[in-house]
Amino acid sequence: MWIDTHCHLDAAEFGGEQTQIAAAAAQQQVKWIVIPAVERANFGTVAALAARLPNCTYALGIHPMYVEHAEEADLLALREAISAAMADPRFVAIGEIGLDFFVPGMDRGPLREKQEHFYVQQLKLAREFGLPVLLHVRRSQDILLKHLRRIKVQGGIAHAFNGSFQQAEAFIGLGFRLGFGGAMTFTRALQIRRLAVDLPLAALVLETDAPDMSPAWLHPAANQPEQIPRIGAVLADLRSIPLAELAQATAANACAALPRLATLV
Ligand SMILES: [Zn+2]
Numbered sequence: 001m002w003i004d005t006h007c008h009l010d011a012a013e014f015g016g017e018q019t020q021i022a023a024a025a026a027q028q029q030v031k032w033i034v035i036p037a038v039e040r041a042n043f044g045t046v047a048a049l050a051a052r053l054p055n056c057t058y059a060l061g062i063h064p065m066y067v068e069h070a071e072e073a074d075l076l077a078l079r080e081a082i083s084a085a086m087a088d089p090r091f092v093a094i095g096e097i098g099l100d101f102f103v104p105g106m107d108r109g110p111l112r113e114k115q116e117h118f119y120v121q122q123l124k125l126a127r128e129f130g131l132p133v134l135l136h137v138r139r140s141q142d143i144l145l146k147h148l149r150r151i152k153v154q155g156g157i158a159h160a161f162n163g164s165f166q167q168a169e170a171f172i173g174l175g176f177r178l179g180f181g182g183a184m185t186f187t188r189a190l191q192i193r194r195l196a197v198d199l200p201l202a203a204l205v206l207e208t209d210a211p212d213m214s215p216a217w218l219h220p221a222a223n224q225p226e227q228i229p230r231i232g233a234v235l236a237d238l239r240s241i242p243l244a245e246l247a248q249a250t251a252a253n254a255c256a257a258l259p260r261l262a263t264l265v
Helices: 018-027 040-052 072-085 109-129 141-150 165-173 190-198 225-239 243-257
Strands: 002-004 030-036 056-060 091-100 133-138 156-159 176-180 204-206
Touching (some): 002 204, 002 225, 018 225, 030 040, 040 056, 040 072, 056 072, 072 091, 091 109, 091 141, 091 156, 109 133, 133 141, 176 190, 176 243, 190 225, 204 243, 225 243
Parallel strands (some): 056 091, 091 133, 133 156, 176 204
């Protein structure tokens, strides 16, 4: 069995095809798909998808790329949505939250401050409710870590991880698993492939980030959760371990990172 720990199944790119896409993933033994929210306006959408589709779960949070147009009231709405979702077994984490210092203008000034504010407030919500977090990490590893050392959360997943080995170890030391997906399938992605081989298997989970981050064989077409076994095969190959062992280990790691998901399996 496989788990896609990060898939934006509600994205407009998928049109009305969510039912077929989730079913195609289930046919490839993708037992669970985690759908993170990105803004207040889609909290209801991701929850409704998870309620309707047999292999879907969801997270609630405000994505750093959506912080610019978010309001303080959205954090209050998020808290209320989390509070209500605690009774829903398909609700598994706070996310997608984090910091993006790659996009020009977001790495300094008021927008950076606003990003850090939303990240910190959402970490505090995760701590309050005892929930893991799904982290968006882009050129922001050290600042993300700084706040994680201060605000102790349950851990979670650093999604689409790209950083140094030392930064990876720091996330792992704080109880995080690292998400690997389509980027790893490109032979030129030397640093990501090196991490995928050198890090302990217990620290790795699989993700598509669909419709983004298409694997090499699909690029530039939209990524889909049914690609998880083939992405997993690349990781098994890089690590020279049997595919079944890789599937079992990454699914177990996802369950360890997301304890509410584990109770569903
Ligand atoms: Zn994402």
